[in-house]
Amino acid sequence: MPAEKKKDKKKDDTPPEKQKGVYMFANGDKYDGEFILSDGSLERHGKGLHETPGGVRYEGEWDKDKMNGQGRLMHATGSVYDGDFVNNKFNGFGKYTWPNGSYYEGQFIENRLEGEGQFTDTEGQVWTGTFRYKAAPGLQFKLALD
Structure with missing residues (x-):
């Protein structure tokens, strides 16, 4: 029996397959890019574009559903940040x-x-x-x- 549990655990450790598509959030946000399905929910992962109805636009890299890596964040006010992100912050x-x-x-x-x-x-x-x-x-x- 313990050997079966180890086998099941290895199966669970397999990373989900990256997919690409467009997802509309309930609040009107739109995401177009790469993602994985984790526990049945969408997790932005890879390159993608996220836009809000208020005019905020982020195009760049995602990891664990957060802006991580290189990207460009444009605010509706006209302010723009180009650079490195770590966990949704300029870093x-x-x-x-x-x-x-x-x-x-x-x-x-x-x-x-x-x-x-x-x-x-x-x-x-x-x-x-x-x-x-x-x-x-x-x-x-x-x-x-x-």
Whole structure:
């Protein structure tokens, strides 16, 4: 009898097969991409596009039903993040662009500007240095000589 339990356990450890298709959520969200069926429910896994009726759009990599890996998140306001995601958060290297055209390129930790990066304002002026969430002590102006 114990040998049968081990055999059944191995069968259960087989990863589900990746599929591709379109899924409409009850709240109106739409997912078009790769997924697996885990315990009878859809789990986004692989590359895909998720759109909300409110205008939020994420295109990129998914793992365990979360944004994980490289992706692009566009908000209805016009803000855009291109970069690394870990468990639905900006984490790693990325570029965040505000609706006014200014942008930050650099390191993120849990949705925060954290580490080395540069901020380019609406006039095209570039500021480099170490960012600490909402503070950036010691930023340096990068002078562009033509």
